[in-house]
Amino acid sequence: MKYYLREGLLPPGRSTAATQAEYDEAHVARLRLIRALTDVGRLSLAAVHAVLQALDAGPDQLAQAVGTAHELLGPAPRDDEAPPTRALAAVAELGWRVDPSSQALRQLDAALRAAEDVGLPPDEQRLRTYAGAALDVARLDIAGLPRADTAPAADVVAYVVLGTVLYEPVLLALRRLAQQHLYSDVEGPPAGP
Amino acid sequence: MKYYLREGLLPPGRSTAATQAEYDEAHVARLRLIRALTDVGRLSLAAVHAVLQALDAGPDQLAQAVGTAHELLGPAPRDDEAPPTRALAAVAELGWRVDPSSQALRQLDAALRAAEDVGLPPDEQRLRTYAGAALDVARLDIAGLPRADTAPAADVVAYVVLGTVLYEPVLLALRRLAQQHLYSDVEGPPAGP
Numbered sequence: 001m002k003y004y005l006r007e008g009l010l011p012p013g014r015s016t017a018a019t020q021a022e023y024d025e026a027h028v029a030r031l032r033l034i035r036a037l038t039d040v041g042r043l044s045l046a047a048v049h050a051v052l053q054a055l056d057a058g059p060d061q062l063a064q065a066v067g068t069a070h071e072l073l074g075p076a077p078r079d080d081e082a083p084p085t086r087a088l089a090a091v092a093e094l095g096w097r098v099d100p101s102s103q104a105l106r107q108l109d110a111a112l113r114a115a116e117d118v119g120l121p122p123d124e125q126r127l128r129t130y131a132g133a134a135l136d137v138a139r140l141d142i143a144g145l146p147r148a149d150t151a152p153a154a155d156v157v158a159y160v161v162l163g164t165v166l167y168e169p170v171l172l173a174l175r176r177l178a179q180q181h182l183y184s185d186v187e188g189p190p191a192g193p
Numbered sequence: 194m195k196y197y198l199r200e201g202l203l204p205p206g207r208s209t210a211a212t213q214a215e216y217d218e219a220h221v222a223r224l225r226l227i228r229a230l231t232d233v234g235r236l237s238l239a240a241v242h243a244v245l246q247a248l249d250a251g252p253d254q255l256a257q258a259v260g261t262a263h264e265l266l267g268p269a270p271r272d273d274e275a276p277p278t279r280a281l282a283a284v285a286e287l288g289w290r291v292d293p294s295s296q297a298l299r300q301l302d303a304a305l306r307a308a309e310d311v312g313l314p315p316d317e318q319r320l321r322t323y324a325g326a327a328l329d330v331a332r333l334d335i336a337g338l339p340r341a342d343t344a345p346a347a348d349v350v351a352y353v354v355l356g357t358v359l360y361e362p363v364l365l366a367l368r369r370l371a372q373q374h375l376y377s378d379v380e381g382p383p384a385g386p
Contacts, residue, residue, distance in 0.1 A: 029312075036307040087366075096374040104373070108366035114229040115359045119222075120352075122363065129333045130360070131367050133326035138371035140322045159313075166308045167323070168365055170315065173280075173301035174324050175364070176357070178331035180297070181289035 007045060009034055009052060037165060051161055084109030086116075093124075094131050137171065200238060202227055202245060230358060244354050277302030279309075286317075287324050330364065 004010045010030055013023040030052075037043045037051060087109035091098055098105060115121050122130070141163055197203045203223055206216040223245075230236045230244060280302035284291055291298060308314050315323070334356055 032310045036311050039303070039307060091370060091374075096370060098370045098373045102370070102373065104366045104369035107362055108370065110232070111359060111362035111366060114232060115355075115363070117225045118229050118355060118359070120355055120359065122360070126333055126337075126360075129329055130364050131371070133329045134364060134367035134371040135375075136322055136326045136329075137368055138375055140319055141368075141372055142375045144319075162308075162311060162313055164369070166304060166311070166313065167315070167319075168368075169300055169304035170308070171323050171327060171364070171368070172361055173297045173304060174327035175330055175334075175361075176297035177284060177289060177291045177295070177301065178324070178327040179334055180291040180295065181284075182328075182331055182335045 004031065004034055007049075009045070009048060033162075036162070043165070082109075086112040090127060093127070096131075137167075141167075197224065197227055200242075202238070202241060226355075229355070236358070275302075279305040283320060286320070289324075334360075 005012060010027060013027060016022050034048055034052075037048045038045075043051065084105045087105045088100065090108065090112065091105070112121070144163075145159060203220060206220060209215050227241055227245075230241045231238070236244065277298045280298045281293065283301065283305065284298070305315070337356075338352060
C-alpha cells in the first residue's frame, strides 16, 4: 500500500498523527482495483496509472478515455506499420463494422499472420465459430453497459476496462476447461489439454 | 537466428565452410514457430524451450508433455495455495468434468476472485454465456485434434500448444471487435470499446 501511495496510484489518507493516516472505503476499493489490474490483468504500473486516470476523467473525455484504456490493455503487436489486411478481410467477411485504426484489429491481424506462418491458418469454419462465440459474449457485455447519458462516466469506463481485463481470463480459462471436459469424453480420464 | 542457435532453440545447420552453414526447411519451420510463440504467445525463452522439448518428445510422454506445455502457457496466478473453490463451484454448476489440479482451474478462480473483489462478480447468466461460447470453440478445437494413435506425437502437441497460443489472441481480438460492431449500433460511429 505504501508503494502505491509513493507511486501516486493512491491518494494520501487523512493524517491522524505524525506517522499515522486514516484510509476510507474509497481507498480500500481503489486498492482492490489496482490489485485486480496488476494480478489478473497483468498491467504494468504505467498502464494502471493510465487506467485510473481514465476512471477519474470527466464525462466529456469518456470516449477518448475508453479508447486509451483499451489501447493499454494490449498485447500490442510488434509490427504496427503493416496494414492489417488479413483482419480487415476477416471482419468484412463477417459483415462487422469496426474502427479500421483500432488496436484489436492489429491484434487479430498479428494472430492470423502467426497462425499462417506456422501452417495452421484458421479456416472459414473456425473463424465463423470463434466469431459467433465472440458475438455471444459481446452481446452480453454491451447489454450490461451503463448508459453513458445517465451513469457517471467513471462507471462506464470501469465497466469497459474491468470487463476486458477481468473477463478475458475467465473466457480463456473456460475454453481450456471446456477442452478438458470434452477431451475426457474422447480419451477417458482428463490428461493434458 | 544466431541468437536462437546460441540459446539451443535451433539445432546447428550443416557446415559448408568455416563460417557458413546450410539450413533446411525444418530450420525455417522451427524459426517461424519460435517467432509465433514469442511474438504472439508472449512466451519467455524458457517457456519456448519447454514447448519445443514437448514437441520433440516421443509418443509415450505425450500426455505429460501436453500438460507441461499448458502449464507454461500461463498466466500463472500468484496465489497458488488457496483451493480454487469458486472455480470448482462454477464447473460443478456447469456439469463439466475437469482435472481438479489443473492450472486452468486456478486461472479461472483467480479471475473470479478478482472480479468479486472489485464488485463485478459474474452472475449466473454471464457465466453460462461465457461457458457456452467456450464450449462452442472447444468443440471445434477437439474435432480438429489429430488422433493420438495414428498421428505423430509432435503433431498432437503442436496442435494443442499452438491452438492455445495462437487462437487465444484471435478469440480475444474478435470479442473486442464484436463489442465495437455492436456498440456502433447503440451509439452511432464506433468510438472506444
